[in-house]
Amino acid sequence: MSSVHPYKKVFVETDNFGASYLDTLEHCYNQVKIDSVQFSMLNDLAYYWHTRNLNTAMAFTKKGLQLTSLNNELTWNGRFQITQGAILLRMEKLDSAKIVLELAKAKVEQSDLAFLNTQLGYVYERRGQLDKAADYALKALDLGEKLNNNKAMAMAYSDLSNLFWKQAKFETGLEYGLRSLKLFEDWGITDLDYGFTLYVTGNNYLALEDYEEARRYYEHSIIIGERYGFYNNLSDVYISLVDLYSYLGEFENAREAGRNAVKYAELLENNFMLMRSWLAIGKMQNKCGNYEEAIKGLKKSITTATEDFGDAYYLSDAHKELGRAYASNNDYKNAYNAFSEYDSLKNEVFTAEADHRISQLRTEFDVAQKEGTIVLQQAQIKKQQTLQQFITIITVLLLLLLLLAYKAISNNIKKNKLLQKKNSEKEFLLKEIHHRVKNNLEIVSSLLSLQAASIVDPNVLDAMEQCQHRVHSMGMIHQKLYLGEKLATVEMKDYFNNLSDYIIHSYGQNEQVIVDLEMDELELDVDIAIPIGLIVNELITNSLKYAFPANRKGNIHLALKEKGDLLILEVRDNGIGLLSENRADGTGFGTHLVNLLVKQLDGKMILVTDQGTSVYIKFLNTKAA
Structure with a gap:
């Protein structure tokens, strides 16, 4: 080899x-x-x-x-x-897993990061931090979409389906599970993660009480697990089948599924799977009414979970089921302790439901230790008083929260009104600034026009007129800013229409030359609109001066289009071309200015002189903030 x-x-x-x-x-x-x-x-x-x-x-x-x-x-x-x-x-070495995964980030390629983020998501899921687990699933999804990687996207949707299931949002979990399976099927290979997604989708169907669909997805997952020897998937599915058969009252099938779950967990040497297997068996024994057996199985589940187990979701479930088993077996003291541990793990401190249940168990425990009707009545009275006090405290807290919320909303309304007023004032000032800039530019343009009236030299006169046009093109930008609704962007199609009309009118070629504007409405930041306006001014002016001598009629085509992150400016005419002898009469300043502006925009210019003159300029579109 x-x-x-x-x-x-x-x-x-x-x-x-x-x-x-x-x-x-x-x-x-x-x-x-x-x-x-x-x-x-x-x-x-x-x-x-x-x-x-x-x-x-x-x-x-x-x-x-x-x-x-x-x-x-x-x-x-x-x-x-x-x-x-x-x-x-x-x-169950979650801290070590997180450390090595973080170290791998700087070493692997981008194509590996989706899988890496998936594993980091599993770490946080095992810790019970479902919000962070979801963040990593979304990172993996984003990478999968960028790389057009169906497998990465399918795994991300599968993880989200599982997380929504844990959050009891079963319809959303089912939606993501089915979406994941569709991507796996498009990918065309049935692997470990496809089998796991069938199991997760089945869990959502089970929670929605669609037992036949749940069974169908579980059976499909088992076929894949047995075909490839995926013991972890097989243990997962058999754990859920214990629950399914218990709901259906098929307890013999549930016991067989429990034995299979334990078998594959032991083959895998995976305490996480083993803990969950015994948890499922304990739940099933509770449903059967075999409370002694349920207690044994649930204690074995809790013992299997080491100090580093981390997954409060399943561990709290085990304590809850153990509490139920003890309570049903009239062992109220241990039931009370189990439910207390459940509450601690679920971080549900003194909720109405938990307080009611714990108080009830405490009362039942006290009654079991004492005899006589008087003691029972006293315990019940105490329970009622505690409940009433609790309800009173909750009511006062709710009223206080409502009052605070009202004050907060009132303050926010006042702040919003003040902000709106300030924004209106700032908008007015910005419009006034643009108006004054436009007026000042018009004054400059008028001064240039007055100066030009006293100039005899045609070259100097032409230069003065060119400067006047440039100033006017900038003034038009500021006019649009103070007349428009937006203060940071300029709509270029309307601007080009006005600019081309002004230039052609200035040269008195309204009947001779037609400007053909081919573009959609497009808004650009003012910092990029001004240099583009100056470029278009120079290119149209050059066409009018050199492309159509002796009153020759013609067309000028003008377009500005978006293509991805690029802007493409196109100005072409059907005149006599750039290499005409007439072109030598110019000063060259306009061409130099265009080159400088293209460089300022970090663009690239292409000049074509076949059948007229065509100029194409490409540059990055800098979006307005």
Whole structure:
């Protein structure tokens, strides 16, 4: 296997991933020359072993990290760190996973970042920080859209579906799950993440009580998991099937699903899956009324979760179910403790529902320890008093909040009115400034006109008239600013119409030359509109002066169009062309000015002199702030 090798990237170039494929990769990767092919094979070994056994996966990951470090392969070292992070978080080492994933960011390529962000999202999801997990899912989605990567987008939608499910927003979760599956199907390869998305979509159907659809998606996910040996997906699905069969009252099927969930979690050596498997079994025993068995299973679930477990979502659920089991078994003291732990994990301090339930359990516990009707009545009276006090406190707090909200809204209304007044004043002042600038430019234009009247030299006279036109073109910009609704942008189509009419009228060629304006309405920042106006002024003036001698009739085509981030200015005429002898009569200042303005706009100018003169200028569109 020195030059020719049978390896194809798993779930990219092939989905031929049978039970023995990882063994084949392990046998062959050492025979390949140390290069990207060997690293890719080793990374596939590391990553896909995490679907079967986490410790084996970590061993291959460490080999990859060692090899890439020895060979100074920074990018591949970063990719192995992403794989390491994926394995560590499933080993409940969330802090370590976050550290290695952050280190990998600076090493890998942009195409790897979507997958990296997905793993970081899993870290925060396991910590119960669903808002941050959603942020990373959205980052992965954005990268997938930029790179047109269906797989990355599909994984992001899958993660969002799972997060919405955890937030009990099941209809939205279902929508994102179905969207993810459509992208996976367009991609054309059924892999680990496709199987997981089927499971997540099934969870949303289950929560919406569409049991048949949930069963259908779970069964499809199991087919993929068994085909490829994805133990983590299989454990996930069987955990949900325990819930599904329990809802349907099919308790024998639920017990079988629970045994399968535990089996695959143990094969994977994944305590997270094992904890959730026992949680599902405990829930099922509660529904069956087997409270002693439920307590055993739920205690085993909680014991399996280590101190670094991190996922308060499932851990709180386990304590809630344990509280129910104890309460149903008349063990009110332990029920009270379990519900207290549930409340602490869910961070729901003294909510009405939690307070009512805990008070009820406390009362039941007290009653269980004492005898007699008098004690029971006293406990009930105390409970009612506590509830009434709680309601009174909540009512006072709500009234206080309403009062504060009213004051805040009133203050905001006053502030908004003051801001509107100030904005109106500033807008008036800005319009007045533009008006005065326009008036001053008109004065300059008039002075130039008066000066020109006393000049005999035709070249100097022409230069003076050119200056007058330039000043007028700038004045028109400021006129549009103070007459228009927007103070920072100029609508260019109307401006070009007015400017071209003015120039043609100034040269007395209204009947001789027609300006053909071909463009849509387009607003530009004033800082870019002024130099463009000066350029158009010079180019139309040059056409009028040199393209149509001896009263020759003609057309000038003018256009300004957007193309992506670029603006393209086009000015062309059907005159005699730039190389005519008449062109030599000019001073050259106009051409020099155009070149300077194009350079100012950081643009590029193309001149074509075939059948007339055409000028094309491309430059970046600097949007107004």
